[in-house]
Amino acid sequence: MGNRILILEDELLVALDLEYLMEDHIAGAQPVLAASVAQARQALAQGVDVAILDVDVMDGKSFPLAYELRRLGIPFVFVSAAYIADIPADLREVPFLRKPVQVQQLVDFVAAALANGQPGVTAPPALPSPPWSEAERLAALRSYDILDTEREGFFDELTEIAALICKAPIAVVNLIEDTRQFFKAEIGLGVRETPVDVSICAHAILQRELFVVPDTTLDPRFASNPLVTGEPRLRFYAGALLETPEGLPIGTVCVLDYQPRPDGLSREQALTLLGLARAVMAKLESRKIAASLRRREEELARLQEIAGIGGTEVDLRTGFTNDRSPQYLKIHGLPPSARRETHEDWVARLHPEDRERVETLFRDAVRSGARSYLAEYRIIRPSDGQIRWISARAEIEHDGQGVPIRLVAAHQDITERKRAEEAVHESERRLRAVLDTMPQIVWTTRPDGHHDYFNRRWFEFTGRTSEQSEGAGWNPVLHPEDRQKAWDAWSKALATGDPYEVEYRFRSRDGAYRWFIGRAVALRDADGKVERWFGTCTDVHELKLAEKRLNSNEERLRLALEAGKVGTWVWLLREGIAHADEQTAAMYGIDAEIAGNGAPFGLLLPAVHPEDRPKLKAMMTQAAAHGGEHEVEHRVMTGQGEVRWIVSRGRCELDAQGRPSRFPGASVDITDLKRVEEARELISRELSHRIQNLFSLVNGLISLSARARPEAADFATDLKLRLETLARANDYVRPQMQGARQQQTLHGLIRLLLTPYASDSGERLALSGEDVEIGSGSATALALVLHEQATNAVKYGALSIEGGRLELATRIDGDWLVLVWRERDGPPVAGAPSRQGFGTVLAARSMAGQLGGAMTHDWRSGGLQLTLRAPVERLRH
Template sequence: MVDTGVDRQQAPCPWSETERLAVLRSYAVLDTPPEPAFDDICKIAAHVCRAPVAVVTLIEDTRQFFKAEIGLGLRETPLDGSVCKHAMLQHDLLMVPDTTEDPRFACNPLVTGAPPLRFFAGVPLRSAEGLPLGTLCVLDHAPRPDGLGAGQAEVLQALSRQVMTQLEHRRLLAVLAQREAELERVQEIAGVGGLEVDLRDGFRNRRSPQYLRIHGLPPEAAQESHEAWVRRIHPEDREATERHFKDAIRNGDRDYRAEYRIIRPSDGEVRWIAAIAQIERDADGRAARLIGAHRDITQRRAGEEARELLTRELSHRIKNIFAVVGGLAAVTARGNAAAQDYAEGFLKRLQALARAHDYVRPHGPVAESQTVQGLLRTLLAPYADQGRERIAIAGDDAEIGEQAATALALIVHEQATNAVKYGALSATGGRVEIHSRREGAALSLLWRERGGPTVPGQPQRRGFGSLMVARSTVGQLGGTIQHDWASEGLTMRITMPIENLAR
């Protein structure tokens, strides 16, 4: 059936505009570049219908996007005065012999522009769900009182079905890609045992066969109690692991992660377990269900322990080197009263550097938690002058991880060394003030030197140390660094994201 441009009484739509737009967007085709498959359909439509313009158009809420076009030169236009938004609502082909005589389209810029589009013929594009998405249409710069021939109309309708075949193929490929991604994820976690816990009904669990194999459990243990799981945890890890689990339930967490040891009932072996889960909650926020997975990470933990042993051995050797250097200094100063004071100060600095090495060493034996200010005090202790407060540290504090501690240590050592050689600490009354301040998601560290020699200005050449400070700040801490070479003393500001400091 052909509509010649006169609106007919329409039955109420069985779909909403929200539903239509959701289906349109499910094809993931809007704003995509031209593709030969759609371009070829336009070429055939233009050739068969002897029309200078052919378009595959998709109707969004405020615009029409041209997935393919011949002779138009546009990728999209506003919906105001659009012929296609009317054509897509028809049951069949819509033909408008002269657009200037149709009040719906007479004011359309494409109709009134140069050259004008005076003839329109379009077939609606409908999804598999029956929702209209747009049109395949041909247009001419001259009116066509006789419209399209029967053969031309039939070909245009057949080509519209080919457009939908291409769109459905695209949507199917997207679904397949998603399924493939899910399959890759499953393959990635191969060997992982799944579990489901009903948190509303006495902690009853359901476990997969792989979970049972990891834990050394028989098939009948698939629904063992929460208490049975707790008893299987290694005694040294049991209290902390159960507390962490209950805190996650009580505190409203939705993600749960833990690593702990178990003793397998089947053979008595101690195995390390990595647990990861999502906690589902009801409308009131109460924990309803936990879905998760367990992985045996015993080999990984063994490797980590081996690396830690190697690190401790290396640290021990480095501290022995400190001891040897200190011994040589003491022997050299023996019997030389003038050198004894110097040697004593040198030994104190050497001991402080050894403590700094312990602080930044992974899993180092420090009494206090690793924080920015704790690291600064440890690193700068060697530069104190016989009890005088030449270095003041104040302000906000933040936890610091192994990677960030190493980078910040390099920066602070370089600044302190320069202060001793050329800056405030090279003079008797010189002083360094360090103030840290939280600024949103960042920590700003201000290094300020006063009482030292007059600063001649910014150095003309950047040495290795300056380059190392800049690269450590930007590359390892993800921060920024600023220098003010005022005559009364250097001021340096380093700003670092707090989340990077925790690494």
């Protein structure tokens, strides 16, 4: 039998060229052509010896097949117009040949693979052995006595939170036993257990903390799992480890999805899942401790019941005959002669308010066959008339027929404790009443930082329960951007004992965030050791908003970070000085320290190009006279003699008397339009990819033609070498190109390309109408058109000034898509330009040539209206 060589290639000419190549150079070669992964799998079932894989084929990527080949130990090579960066990281050790491929390289690979197996490929590294044994892990799991227990609200609510936060259809609390996985709680499965041999969680417990599988079909560990290949066809998994304090994994809190998630979980989702896992372990530990305490209490019950300061023995067979110890007599204020007092004497000593209750309790205990007796009550001591609190603990003994015969009790004077408890209760009641009426959030923690108290304001604001808030339950309420800052400050305070203060945002029960200032101080004992932390969270949201309204520096900084090189400044008109940041100082060539402390406005003018100084001065003069918003575009000269373009924008604010007093603004370096270049880079990458495929196609055509005409073989060889040279040249000029994700709909492409031009306000760009699917070819032409129009809008149209808006509306008109581009509230339009630029000409030709459509311009005075028409069918290609 010959060597079966699988060739996965959906370009027919390229596939035939590879087939002829194998037949000519590999002895006994039996090429098997497949145009899709499905066809390749059919060939694989019949057996193959080596495989040549294109990355992109008609039914998707070839990576799932590559994982199957590697699992089966069948050597293979990627031969593709893609880039190595497009290959998953765990497949990049596989040999990779760029199209148009060097013939000898491919022949050498196949020959070596057939002779020796896959060259240069190593199996994925094995997971390290865990530091625990399976017996230890199972013992730890069973110690919680949780397996096969009924559903509980806590765990059900926890899975609901996991599913909600992670937006997943399936969420479970999963415990991994030796042969099965038991679901303490589940959403979306409908079963309580499954065999462990199909469990993804069985792999998760070998990881640390969070285990995420973005696409199970691309992971060799799960690509063949029946729950992945068959129902319910799980494609995404994320599990947070349930780990005992001793470091033994017992299960996970996990979410699953039927769709892959290439980006995995967000930071907030990941932290929430980890927090829920910690909550589960905290709950399990709490149950375990509670069970241990119950057992301990049972062991100590007898000692606790008969321990005390004064003892007494009552003979129940002779009508409650008492025998009091000396210490008992002392506690009750009785003389030694009262050792044998009667039952009636004891009843008479009881406080009138407690007498009936206590005597009834005593008699009922004796008559009911109770084994023990416990009561707290007041007495009036005969010796001094004092009212004292007594704690009475007793054991009642019975004979063989269950008749009570003797009661042995211990009495303790608990008056001081009662007074202290009453004082504490009263103090706590008053304190809680005060704290619950405070507008601030008040909280306390143990010395280790474990939160154990929040006042009413916390629960009203967050909507969380006491159980959800205890310990680190406050963390999910924090804004994700503030968590690390808050944790760093809190960790420092816990380590040093220093006062704690930090600003952060809390999420309210309706989902909105508000700013708070958190402060805490430590309560120390006589030795200086921290006993507790007392803290408050003060709502400063309105103050923050007020500061934002009075000072736009924060907003300008945000715009600067988004838009690129931006400097911010505030011109104080009455003082005649400007406070500027380092970026502004660098733009205008002045000392950053002087600019930060306030520099005369005149210091900025020398850097302004002489031809632009008059219009900059005019703008500032107008702003100082009338207020309002102003903008000017001008040039600056750098210290190296370079000319750079700057756009300066500002809003002059008025004082209480309506006089201009303060002019905050920003200066933007618009020389380097990175975002435009990035858009072009995306288009260029698509063109480059298509050029590479074109080279492969042409090479295949040349090879077929040469076989039909042997006399042209030399010419064909020379032509192929030239084409290969052009292909390598194309790669050379694009060395750092990375893979870009192709847009699928017209609206998606519009948002991707145009949102950056209107990112300073959600109201500057409006997109409405019917959406359509688009292909990679039409995306190129559309990108050229949209990019050209957006660039013109930023330079000359509605997006060139603040307040300008861009409206795009799409509709289906029969077999045609109509896109209307309207610019509003921009500079007045004088009419059609005198000449068309290269970009406009290129856009028009792209619409006509690639899309079979047309574009028309309507130069209205209120703003350009552009109409694009293209066949819907052409857009899908």
